Amino acid sequence: MAITLSDITAATAAYIDDQVDVTIRDVTTNLNPNEEGSFTVKVTNAAEPTGVRLHDIVLHVTVDPPGIASLIPPGSALLTPRATNDGGAPRLSTSDRVESMFVFLNGSGSIEPNPTLDVGEVLELELGYEADARGTTTISCHVHATVEPDDVFPRGPGRSGSGDIRVRA
Numbered sequence: 001m002a003i004t005l006s007d008i009t010a011a012t013a014a015y016i017d018d019q020v021d022v023t024i025r026d027v028t029t030n031l032n033p034n035e036e037g038s039f040t041v042k043v044t045n046a047a048e049p050t051g052v053r054l055h056d057i058v059l060h061v062t063v064d065p066p067g068i069a070s071l072i073p074p075g076s077a078l079l080t081p082r083a084t085n086d087g088g089a090p091r092l093s094t095s096d097r098v099e100s101m102f103v104f105l106n107g108s109g110s111i112e113p114n115p116t117l118d119v120g121e122v123l124e125l126e127l128g129y130e131a132d133a134r135g136t137t138t139i140s141c142h143v144h145a146t147v148e149p150d151d152v153f154p155r156g157p158g159r160s161g162s163g164d165i166r167v168r169a
Contacts, residue, residue, distance in 0.1 A: 012147045019046035020054070020117075022141050031131035036072065041141045043123040051119030052152060054145040058085060059103040061127065061141045068137035070097035072128035079125070080104040085144055097130055102144070117145070 021044040028037025041059060045051055063069050073081035073092035081092040081101045092101060103125070105115040117123055129139065 008147075008149075008152070012145075015046075015052060015147065016054070016143055016145055019050060019052075020044070020143050020145075022143060024139050024141060026126075027139065033131050033133055036128055036130050038126055038128050039139055041123075041125045041127060043117065043141075043143055045117045045119060045121050047120035052147055053119055054117040054143070055115070055148055055151075056144075056146045057105050057115045057117050057123070058144040059105075059125070059141055060085070060100070060144060061103060061139065062100045063129070063137050063139055064099075065135075065137055066099040068133050068135040069129045069131055069139070070099065071101055071139075072097065072130055073101055074103065074125075074127060078106050080106055097132075103127070 021042075023042045025040050025042060027039040031037050041061065043057075043059070045054055061071055063071055073094055073096050075094040081103050082089040083092060083098065083101065085102045087104060092098060105123075
C-alpha cells in the first residue's frame, strides 16, 4: 500500500474534525453589558479502537459576531492564551478583551513541550467572557493538534520466520 506524506496531513486533519468532539456548555446567560460570565469547553478524544493520542494541543476559541461579547484570557499558570497559534507569541493579559484567542496547555507552570490528549481522554476548561452590548453571539472552539508517527505506526513485532536446524552428532 503506497502512502503519500500529504495523506498523513490530510488524515490528521480529518481525524481531528471527525473524531475529536468539542462542545461549549454551562454558558452564563442574560448578562448586562460590562458583566462577566463563564463557559466550559469540553474536548473528548476518540476512544479505542479508533482513537489516536494527540500532541501539542491548542484550543482556538472565538466569538462571532464580535461586539456583543469578548473573551477574557485566562490567568491560570496552566493555560497560556495568545493572539496567534505561535507558541512564541506574547501572552494575552487578563485585562485584554478579545474576539479570538489560542489557549496553549501548560505543565507545571511552564509550557509543556508536548501536551497530549490520550485515547478516550476528556479535557474540560472553564473560560470567561464579558458582555459588551445587547444581542446574540456564538462562542466556538476547535482543536489544533498533531499526531506523532509512533502513535499511528507503532513499533511492534512482525510475523516471525522460522527455519529448522539439524545438528549431527
